[in-house]
Amino acid sequence: MAEVEAAAHAHQQQHQQPALVFDAARLSGQVDIPQQFLWPADESPTPDAAEELPVPLIDLSADAEEVIRQVGEACQLHGFFQVVNHGVDTALLAEAHRCTDAFFTLPLAAKQRAQRRQGESCGYASSFTGRFASKLPWKETLSFRYCCGSEAADGGVAGYLVEKLGEEFRQHGEVYGRYCSEMSRLSLELMEVLGASLGVGRAHFRRFFEGHDSMMRLNYYPPCRRPYETLGTGPHCDPTSLTILHQDDVGGLQVFAGGRWRSIRPHAGALVVNIGDTFMALSNGRYRSCLHRAVVNSRVPRRSLAFFLCPEMDKVVRPPGELVDAHHPRAYPDFTWRALLDFTMRHYRADMRTLEAFTDWISRHAHHAAGIASQLN
Ligand SMILES: C=C1C[C@]23C[C@@]1(O)CC[C@H]2[C@@]12CC[C@H](O)[C@@](C)(C(=O)O1)[C@H]2[C@@H]3C(=O)O
Numbered sequence: 001m002a003e004v005e006a007a008a009h010a011h012q013q014q015h016q017q018p019a020l021v022f023d024a025a026r027l028s029g030q031v032d033i034p035q036q037f038l039w040p041a042d043e044s045p046t047p048d049a050a051e052e053l054p055v056p057l058i059d060l061s062a063d064a065e066e067v068i069r070q071v072g073e074a075c076q077l078h079g080f081f082q083v084v085n086h087g088v089d090t091a092l093l094a095e096a097h098r099c100t101d102a103f104f105t106l107p108l109a110a111k112q113r114a115q116r117r118q119g120e121s122c123g124y125a126s127s128f129t130g131r132f133a134s135k136l137p138w139k140e141t142l143s144f145r146y147c148c149g150s151e152a153a154d155g156g157v158a159g160y161l162v163e164k165l166g167e168e169f170r171q172h173g174e175v176y177g178r179y180c181s182e183m184s185r186l187s188l189e190l191m192e193v194l195g196a197s198l199g200v201g202r203a204h205f206r207r208f209f210e211g212h213d214s215m216m217r218l219n220y221y222p223p224c225r226r227p228y229e230t231l232g233t234g235p236h237c238d239p240t241s242l243t244i245l246h247q248d249d250v251g252g253l254q255v256f257a258g259g260r261w262r263s264i265r266p267h268a269g270a271l272v273v274n275i276g277d278t279f280m281a282l283s284n285g286r287y288r289s290c291l292h293r294a295v296v297n298s299r300v301p302r303r304s305l306a307f308f309l310c311p312e313m314d315k316v317v318r319p320p321g322e323l324v325d326a327h328h329p330r331a332y333p334d335f336t337w338r339a340l341l342d343f344t345m346r347h348y349r350a351d352m353r354t355l356e357a358f359t360d361w362i363s364r365h366a367h368h369a370a371g372i373a374s375q376l377n
């Protein structure tokens with residue numbers, strides 16, 4: 001069994017506790033919550049509303065040079081920006097949120113039909129109770145794969161939902177399938193902008209991500225009576241390449257920038273985009289993957305829809321030659337997304353140091369740990 005999951009399991013056995021289940025319908029109303037959900041004081045959110053982070057709202061229909069400049073500036077600073085006029089129908093956004101509500105308000109047993117199995121990244125996870133022994137996130141998630149190279153036009157999304165939840169979820173699966181296709185289109189467009197802003201041309205990263213093997217995660221944060229001692233999503237950098245997030249109007253996303261936590265206020269119709277660790281490596285460290293988290297509140301549930309662009313599993317992650325020179329030596333070794341995903345699923349709880357820890361791990365465990373069959377750099 002993998003270390004992080006084994007830790008939770010061993011902890012439960014050692015203390016003779018029954019396996020912890022995050023039954024949101026029950027826990028939401030309780031003041032007395034299991035200690036596994038309580039975060040240490042130095043990591044928990046402060047009651048004073050975090051000040052807002054000024055994240056540029058980039059109009060994708062504006063002048064191309066201006067878009068490239070704004071994206072480049074944000075990515076060098078903290079790696080977060082928002083986009084409007086992105087071409088994603090607001091009715092589709094609303095529909096995806098409705099389907100998300102319908103799923104998470106089902107009885108626990110019905111959601112558990114899609115239970116994520118140990119070592120897998122897809123399926124229903126109620127707070128990762130089987131995976132971590134402490135600092136549990138106050139949320140439920142449903143994750144599935146969107147495979148751009150798949151024969152199915154929807155990347156296999158509807159088929160997955162029907163397989164796990166039954167025929168009555170086909171229509172929801174089709175909605176998420178359309179949503180993912182739109183995210184796929186938008187993320188490839190953004191890859192062109194990122195390539196242009198890094199001076200390697202529009203085609204480079206678009207080509208790299210053609211046939212991508214991505215992931216969609218629906219996050220559902222129930223209200224919590226102890227919002228200043230819990231966290232919806234703990235501090236982490238996304239290990240993936242590019243994240244496109246749509247948050248509802250509740251608010252809760254915070255970014256650690258300029259030495260403090262600041263919030264990204266919801267903006268109707270806007271999508272929040274951030275650079276992940278894998279793109280930070282592809283840009284040879286030029287663009288930043290930034291620490292972020294989600295806080296919860298005592299009043300209302302919060303939803304967010306996250307699309308994580310990921311390369312094909314065995315594609316070698318290596319920056320283009322133009323980004324490597326005497327002043328900019330290689331910041332990270334070659335690796336595959338399969339190896340980094342495996343590292344975060346089995347050996348390391350994602351945080352702000354994931355990429356450094358992964359680099360150390362590769363150097364300590366021979367180069368096959370990077371997923372590269374024949375070359376070391
Ligand atoms: C509280 C947490 C949520 C998270 C696990 C974590 O401890 C901090 C990292 C988060 C992260 C980031 C990478 C993956 O997206 C994820 C599924 C994981 O394994 O670690 C998430 C977890 C999450 O989103 O709930």
Ligand SMILES: O=C(O)CCC(=O)C(=O)O
Nearest residue numbers: 219233247253294304306
């Ligand atoms: O819900 C949010 O606003 C953030 C979620 C997140 O960071 C993630 O799913 O990786």
Ligand SMILES: [Fe+2]
Nearest residue numbers: 236237238292
């Ligand atoms: Fe994230």
